[in-house]
Amino acid sequence: MRVVSGSCKGRPLKAVPGTSTRPTTDKVKESIFNIIGPYFEGGLAVDLFGGSGGLGIEALSRGMDTCIFVDREAKAVATIHKNLEACRFQGQAEVYRNDAERALKAMAKRELSCELMFLDPPYKKQKLKALIELIDELKLVKTGGIIVAEHDQDVELPETIGAFVMTRKETYGISGVSIFAHTDKGTGE
Numbered sequence: 494m495r496v497v498s499g500s501c502k503g504r505p506l507k508a509v510p511g512t513s514t515r516p517t518t519d520k521v522k523e524s525i526f527n528i529i530g531p532y533f534e535g536g537l538a539v540d541l542f543g544g545s546g547g548l549g550i551e552a553l554s555r556g557m558d559t560c561i562f563v564d565r566e567a568k569a570v571a572t573i574h575k576n577l578e579a580c581r582f583q584g585q586a587e588v589y590r591n592d593a594e595r596a597l598k599a600m601a602k603r604e605l606s607c608e609l610m611f612l613d614p615p616y617k618k619q620k621l622k623a624l625i626e627l628i629d630e631l632k633l634v635k636t637g638g639i640i641v642a643e644h645d646q647d648v649e650l651p652e653t654i655g656a657f658v659m660t661r662k663e664t665y666g667i668s669g670v671s672i673f674a675h676t677d678k679g680t681g682e
């Protein structure tokens with residue numbers, strides 16, 4: 494695993510020890526960023542199921558100002574800290590050990606909204622539609638902002654979830670990626 498492009502291009506990233514996480518491969522990461530970027534002019538990103546922090550660190554390397562990383566596993570949080578240190582991004586990051594829904598509610602209390610959010614929950618425990626509905630309800634992604642949802646290839650998400658519209662869906666081996674853009678109107682589905 495490495496940083497694919499940007500200011501930390503080529504920097505190796507540590508994986509979370511054990512088998513509890515499934516890191517996004519460099520190939521998939523590169524494809525995702527070619528679709529949504531490839532580079533950014535500032536803004537806030539959120540890596541909600543951080544794992545090793547690879548997606549959020551890639552976003553920082555490609556120009557995001559700040560990234561909030563959340564994972565409920567202590568080993569993952571420790572790995573994110575190590576990877577941020579290796580890339581010298583500690584000053585541009587907040588890292589929390591927390592459950593995804595609680596973290597989203599904490600963001601709402603802080604009145605935060607982001608331009609980019611990564612959702613890559615464990616494939617077996619996915620509740621992506623419910624998470625996106627909560628993100629919409631709490632207004633955590635700005636109009637024009639993007640949610641990147643990584644999931645099992647067989648997962649079919651609705652085309653519209655609240656104010657989010659699916660703009661692209663790709664399959665990479667066993668992984669699927671659905672990209673949603675926040676519009677200023679939704680169906681309220």
